[in-house]
Amino acid sequence: MSYVEFSTISKHFGNSVAVADLDLQIEQGEFFSLLGPSGCGKSTTLRMLAGFVKPTTGTIHVNGRDVTALPPEARDIGIVFQNYAIFPHMTVFDNIAFGLVERKLPRGEIKQKVDAALAEVGMTGFEGRYERELSGGQKQRVALARVLVIEPEILLLDEPLSALDKKMREEMKFWIKNIQRSVGITTIYVTHDQSEALTMSDRIAVMDQGRVLQIGTPVEIYEQP
Ligand code: ADP
Ligand code: ADP
Numbered sequence: 527m528s529y530v531e532f533s534t535i536s537k538h539f540g541n542s543v544a545v546a547d548l549d550l551q552i553e554q555g556e557f558f559s560l561l562g563p564s565g566c567g568k569s570t571t572l573r574m575l576a577g578f579v580k581p582t583t584g585t586i587h588v589n590g591r592d593v594t595a596l597p598p599e600a601r602d603i604g605i606v607f608q609n610y611a612i613f614p615h616m617t618v619f620d621n622i623a624f625g626l627v628e629r630k631l632p633r634g635e636i637k638q639k640v641d642a643a644l645a646e647v648g649m650t651g652f653e654g655r656y657e658r659e660l661s662g663g664q665k666q667r668v669a670l671a672r673v674l675v676i677e678p679e680i681l682l683l684d685e686p687l688s689a690l691d692k693k694m695r696e697e698m699k700f701w702i703k704n705i706q707r708s709v710g711i712t713t714i715y716v717t718h719d720q721s722e723a724l725t726m727s728d729r730i731a732v733m734d735q736g737r738v739l740q741i742g743t744p745v746e747i748y749e750q751p
Contacts, residue, residue, distance in 0.1 A: 528553055529552055529554040529588070530551070530552040530575070530586070530680065530714075531550070531551050532586055533549060533586075533587070534547050534549060535547070535548040535549075535550075535571070535574060535583070535586060536548065536583045536584055536736075537567070537570050537579060537736075545567040545571055545574070545581075545736045547583075547584075547737075548567075548571060548736075550741075553712075554589075555710050555712055556712055556728045557715065557728045558712075558714050558728065558730075559717060559722075559723040559727040559731070560715070560717075560731050561718070561730050561733065562732060562734050563718055564718055566733045567733055567736040567737075568684075568733060571733075572682050574586065575603065576603050576605050576682055577601050588601070588603075603680045603681075603682060604674065604678035604680070604681050604682065605684065606666075606670055606682070606684070606686050607686070608684060608686060608687075608689050612657050612668050612669055612672070613657075614656065615656075618644075618653050618654070618655050619644075619653035621668055621672055622640045622643055622644065622672045624672060625675065625676045626675060640675060642675075643675040644671060646674065646705055646708070647668070647701065648667065648701065649664065649668065649671065661694065662691070663690060663694040663697055666687075666689075666690065669686075670701075670705065674711070679711075680711070680713070680714065681711045681712070681714070682713075682714050683713065683714070683716065684716045686698070686702065686715075687699065687719075695722075702726065703725075703726050723747075724748055729742060729743055730742065730747050
């Protein structure tokens with residue numbers, strides 16, 4: 527059994543079909559991308575795994591557990607969106623600590639975990655800064671640290687580079703890939719950008735109009751017409 531299994535998952539909005547009979551198997555530790563044009567169903571697929579959107583048909587299993595009917599907070603999933611919503615009135619430290627404080631961890635443990643997360647994303651020394659004092663790439667790294675510090679089973683990244691300029695995008699690609707590799711976390715990455723998917727992924731599902739057209743490694747995807 528694969529780590530994440532979508533079995534005949536579909537999502538209808540009224541009469542329109544956003545996702546149609548999707549079958550996907552994603553392995554533990556894999557960096558898996560959903561690639562396709564805007565409106566093809568990538569975000570809806572991700573949101574169904576996160577529990578924000580209820581599938582019309584089908585089931586989703588994570589690590590052998592049926593999560594189809596579970597609310598988002600009962601799933602062990604971290605998600606980063608393109609608009610890195612970090613809290614502007616909180617320092618970088620407090621942003622990253624947020625989920626740990628909510629979980630009522632002891633203060634010493636929080637400090638230890640936040641320091642480790644800061645180091646992981648190369649932001650040691652920035653703990654006292656506020657959002658307005660950070661570049662787009664730095665904000666995105668804080669958003670990533672805030673999710674990773676919770677140690678979720680799965681990391682979902684929805685177009686995380688779209689709001690960044692080209693230079694910053696290249697830099698973030700490197701950061702995301704390195705962090706993912708060192709943490710070894712199963713990651714699903716949504717993008718419309720073929721070169722992002724090809725350079726970062728272990729495997730790619732190419733989607734169009736709610737369906738998967740092709741699944742393969744970057745080499746397989748690149749070499750097929
Ligand atoms: P992508 O992430 O690939 O851009 P989405 O999953 O956001 O695609 O959207 C797939 C399709 O479903 C689109 O046609 C979109 O307009 C539609 N859609 C997404 N969310 C909703 C919603 N809440 N209500 C109605 N239609 C939606
Ligand atoms: P994304 O950039 O992730 O594709 P969208 O801009 O398509 O997101 O959608 C933003 C929000 O609007 C989402 O919550 C989505 O479910 C909703 N949405 C998208 N398309 C429609 C639609 N046609 N009708 C109603 N809601 C929609």
